Amino acid sequence: MKVPKSPHSFFVSLFGLFAVVRGYNIALLIAAQYLSSLYILAPQRPFWSVILDPQLFALVLATAFSTAAGFIINNFYDAERDRINHPQKYLLEHLISLRSQLLLYFLLNAAALVAAGFVSFKALLFFGFFIFAILGYSSSLKRLFWISNMIASALIIFPFFAITLYFKNFQWLIVDHALYLYFLILIRDIVKDMENYKGDWVTSYLTLPIVFGHKTTKIVLFALILLNYLPIYRLMNSGLGLMVYYYYWSVLFLGIVGLLILWGSTQKTYLWINNLLKAHILLGVLGIYFMYK
Secondary structure, eight states, rough: OOOOOOHHHHHHHHHHHHHHHHHHHHHHHHHHHHIIIIIOTTTOOOOHHHTTHHHHHHHHHHHHHHHHHHHHHHHHHTHHHHHHHHHHHHHHHHSSSHHHHHHHHHHHHHHHHHHHHHHHHHHHHHHHHHHHHHHHHHHTGOTTTHHHHHHHHHHHHHHHHHHHHHTOOHHHHHHOOOOOOHHHHHHHHHHHHHHTTHHHHHHTTTOOOHHHHHHHHHHHHHHEEEEEHHHHHHHSSSSBBBTHHHHHHHHHHHHHHHHHHOOOHHHHHOOOOHHHHHHHHHHHHHHGGGBBB
């Protein structure tokens, strides 16, 4: 006779599922897409007209489902690496069996394509490309040091182009926001490579720190920080209302990050920098509400 699972076991499995699909990241992505739609891409439209737009809802669903599936397949290919770099995270994510994770991967991608198909055939092709791009990155491209970080960062902001195309808003302001976010995510992704140096070396990942060492990687990070001041300068002079203070803070924040990178030499330090960058991105998402106020 099969013993039923206890409520405790159920909630532990649910927590493991939340970790596998990066529930926090998905929630942040959904909030970012709706806030961007309301206050950047279609500020002239009434609030409820945007919130209750069924096609926008379908695009946000397609983004959430395909991105969650992307996290699953990325975990699949990163299993040995995570076992070394993040053993607790590895154990949590593997509370869900590998078979169940792969089944969920296909179901989420299918749901994403159905949602995209509700909008248009072009949206279906857009998310079909996105799904295969994530698969290609996870299975092979992420091992190429000279391109993996750039592709990973581009894939994170790629879904935002779906709602940009939907609203047909192609202002330079959108480009500046995208560039700022791209450089910020790229900096964070390289910092994560420095944090995960041990596991990457053991599993033969050719990251920037592995190939060129920490000193050269820090020079690359400083260059990216300086590059990010260009979209920040343009955004500070774009009449963004109260959100301009976020970009004033970003000038100081990136300087602090640069100093921490300069002084950093341990995995714990790079973890702190990674978390600071994550918090800064969250602050930027929340700050969208204050656009033009």
